Amino acid sequence: MVRRRRTSGILAWLLEALFFKKRSVKIGIYGPPNAGKTTLTNRIIHTFADEEEDVGTASEIPHETRRAVRRGGILIDLKQNLKQFQRTNFNSNPQPLSDPTRNGDPTRNGDPSTNPSTKSGRKGRAKLKLDVVDTPGLATKIDFHDFLAYGLREEEAKQRAKEATEGVIEAIKWLDDIDGVILLMDATQDPYTQTNVVIIGNMEARGIPVVIAANKIDLSSAAPQKIKKAFPQHFVIPISALTGENMPEFYAAMVRRFR
Amino acid sequence: MNIKMDLISEDKVNSMGSMEKIRFVLDGVKSGNIVVLEGGLTSEEQMKLIELAMLEVDEDFTGIEMSGYPSKKGFFNLRKKTRLTVVGPAKTMHTIKKGKDWISAVISEI
Ligand SMILES: Nc1nc2c(ncn2[C@@H]2O[C@H](COP(=O)(O)OP(=O)(O)OP(=O)(O)O)[C@@H](O)[C@H]2O)c(=O)[nH]1
Numbered sequence: 047m048v049r050r051r052r053t054s055g056i057l058a059w060l061l062e063a064l065f066f067k068k069r070s071v072k073i074g075i076y077g078p079p080n081a082g083k084t085t086l087t088n089r090i091i092h093t094f095a096d097e098e099e100d101v102g103t104a105s106e107i108p109h110e111t112r113r114a115v116r117r118g119g120i121l122i123d124l125k126q127n128l129k130q131f132q133r134t135n136f137n138s139n140p141q142p143l144s145d146p147t148r149n150g151d152p153t154r155n156g157d158p159s160t161n162p163s164t165k166s167g168r169k170g171r172a173k174l175k176l177d178v179v180d181t182p183g184l185a186t187k188i189d190f191h192d193f194l195a196y197g198l199r200e201e202e203a204k205q206r207a208k209e210a211t212e213g214v215i216e217a218i219k220w221l222d223d224i225d226g227v228i229l230l231m232d233a234t235q236d237p238y239t240q241t242n243v244v245i246i247g248n249m250e251a252r253g254i255p256v257v258i259a260a261n262k263i264d265l266s267s268a269a270p271q272k273i274k275k276a277f278p279q280h281f282v283i284p285i286s287a288l289t290g291e292n293m294p295e296f297y298a299a300m301v302r303r304f305r
Numbered sequence: 306m307n308i309k310m311d312l313i314s315e316d317k318v319n320s321m322g323s324m325e326k327i328r329f330v331l332d333g334v335k336s337g338n339i340v341v342l343e344g345g346l347t348s349e350e351q352m353k354l355i356e357l358a359m360l361e362v363d364e365d366f367t368g369i370e371m372s373g374y375p376s377k378k379g380f381f382n383l384r385k386k387t388r389l390t391v392v393g394p395a396k397t398m399h400t401i402k403k404g405k406d407w408i409s410a411v412i413s414e415i
């Protein structure tokens with residue numbers, strides 16, 4: 047940033063000074079094991095910070111992430127990134143943005159104004175500076191036997207289970223340092239689990255904003271509308287962290303909710 | 306095998322402090338019981354319960370299965386109060402399904 051200040055004009059400096067005066071927000075990516083939290087975190091970093099950098103490895107084996115990892119200095123600028131979005135915006139399997147059978151608060155589920163093209167029209171307001179925190183998957187039970195099915199040796203499985211329990215505790219502790227939560231759910235799974243309900247309940251009690259992302263909509267069994275139905279009072283954005291489907295709407299919702 | 310269920314009245318639940326309640330539930334579940342609390346645990350208490358359960362997970366105790374339904378949010382009453390919470394050992398209590406007003410649990414011998 048210092049380098050940029052020197053090379054750009056005073057006007058740019060002023061704009062930056064005005065903007066960066068605002069503290070960046072810490073956004074925790076939470077959800078059950080295997081929801082795709084690390085995949086999503088890596089995608090956010092690739093899009094807005096460094097194409098080469100990964101915060102962690104994604105894996106089909108649950109509890110792959112067993113330590114929370116923070117990546118700072120991410121700037122989401124909807125206006126600047128709009129072109130890039132349009133290039134990477136898959137529309138092979140379009141999901142309805144709002145469930146036409148619902149007639150609730152129009153600012154919630156499938157809010158049309160979270161569309162980045164309308165959002166970026168408002169100058170200087172379509173930016174969000176944030177740190178993302180990839181967290182270990184939250185679970186109420188961990189059985190080392192479950193890992194044996196993935197071909198782990200018994201000792202490895204036991205060690206992984208132990209670290210996974212510590213990871214859950216760490217994820218919960220991190221909630222105290224978080225300004226906003228992305229609750230990521232696997233849209234092919236039942237959304238109405240107690241861990242999802244507990245995370246939302248805690249965030250509501252603390253007044254911390256939540257954006258729910260219904261992940262894996264590239265899979266034919268995905269049912270993001272079930273998630274919308276289960277949590278009607280929240281923003282629910284269907285995405286695919288893997289293919290990048292519908293990410294522009296998701297980033298717009300983040301900027302809108304966490305700014 | 307017998308499975309013991311503890312059904313705890315709201316009066317009893319309210320007579321206990323948060324930590325006392327959580328400890329009570331966890332001790333019950335760790336000894337193999339299904340614990341049903343009338344009035345239930347708040348979201349914060351449930352989070353604390355998950356945290357404490359994780360501290361005690363080992364090869365025998367694989368954690369808890371938990372479900373609850375929140376009360377409808379009153380107009381002035383912003384904080385949601387849980388109406389009922391069911392907690393059991395993950396080994397015996399399975400495939401809990403729930404809707405807004407119902408909970409369905411399958412309890413099996415190990
Ligand atoms: N089809 C599909 N697969 C996905 C998507 N996102 C993630 N996955 C896959 O789901 C698996 C789990 O992804 P991770 O990113 O490791 O999930 P996580 O939430 O970080 O899991 P833990 O760290 O174990 O809690 C991996 O095999 C990913 O490739 C998606 O949008 N679509």
Ligand SMILES: [Mg+2]
Pocket residue numbers: 083084085102103104110111181182183
């Ligand atoms: Mg992960």
